Amino acid sequence: MSMVNDVKPASVAGTVTFRLGVLGTAVADRFAAAIQPLDLKPKHVGLMVVLDTRGAGVQLEIARTMGVAPSLVVSLADHLERLGAIARVRDAGDRRRQLLSLTKHGRELLRDCHTRAQALDEELLAGIGADDRAVLRRVLGGLAADAGLP
Amino acid sequence: MSMVNDVKPASVAGTVTFRLGVLGTAVADRFAAAIQPLDLKPKHVGLMVVLDTRGAGVQLEIARTMGVAPSLVVSLADHLERLGAIARVRDAGDRRRQLLSLTKHGRELLRDCHTRAQALDEELLAGIGADDRAVLRRVLGGLAADAGLP
DNA sequence: TATTGTTATACTCTATAACTATA
DNA sequence: TATAGTTATAGAGTATAACAATA
Secondary structure, X not given: OOOOOOOXXXXXXXXXXXXXXXXXXXXXXXXXXXXXXXXXXXXXXXXXXXXXXXXXXXXXXXHHHHOOOHHHHHHHHHHHHHOOOEEEEEOOOOOOOEEEEEOHHHHHHHHHHHHHHHHHHHHHOOOOOHHHHHXXXXXXXXXXXXXXXX | OOOOOOOOOOOHHHOHHHHHHHHHHHXXXXXXXXXXXXXXXXXXXXXXXXXXXXXXXXXXXXXXXXXXXXXXXXXXXXXXXXXXXXXXEEOOOOOOOXXXXXOHHHHHHHHHXXXXXXXXXXXXXXXXXXXXXXXXXXXXXXXXHHOOOO
8 A cells, every 4th residue: 555645636727737738838838938049930840740749740740649739740841841850752542631740950959859858857956856856757748659650 | 666667759840848838728628628617727727717716806816816917817807707607896905906716607617617627527537547636647747736736 | 105906908728710722 | 422631710818008087
């Protein structure tokens, strides 16, 4: 049996739902500011992460994975293509399909995003001990997996 | 010394920054759907939480606490006032100021939001053990406090 | 003149719907 | 006729700037 009780929060402010929502918004804003010099927004990074995780993909499937409208994938991909971060190639077997894949430059950009995100992690987690950090990473990873996110 | 190493994630997808951003957005969307029947949006709840936590307050200060523009507090407060969730009273000492405070109905609404958020917590944390839940709640609370959030 | 709140306006993000090309 | 992608349009959310009332 556990030494730690799962005490329910006394107010909405203490729920994981509310806290994740508020913190997520604040953190996303800071991440957006950190990657602005790269001419990227969080959703661009999200698309690149999908390509990095699942390999090259077709736009409609990427839209489903990201939980956004297909038309949004078009504009995100347009921008990333202009930056030289992704390549768009027609599927020879079905010429309606566009296959998106990360370029070398795209992988470099993603690496740069990683560095910047790690710097924000350091600020964010400055007051958190190593054990708690590890639990946080593991639990957030599990929640993301449950939600079908990369 | 700790038994658990603070292993750095190998890609941006594994950073706390990225995961909080993505999860926060997803969770906020679900919370928004859950409170829609109450004619509330997450920012309305945020404003009520500020009033519940810090007591009655002046609009400009509330805007700073929430990290939003003062003009947004006007429209949020307009809506909450129409619902009968808050009262707006002119400060007698400085008649420029409006003092916002939760009404009885506002506290009831907040209680209802709490119930709905707890239900989402149960879904969200279904696969997480009690110890991990407790750590998650504590760490998220700490991060929120560090960020000056309620 | 400075400050609080409000109103007017504009911008960003994103979705829905119409359209094109291919199957 | 159905599907992948694109373009056009519209709506939500929010900020900035102009304005009004009070200090």
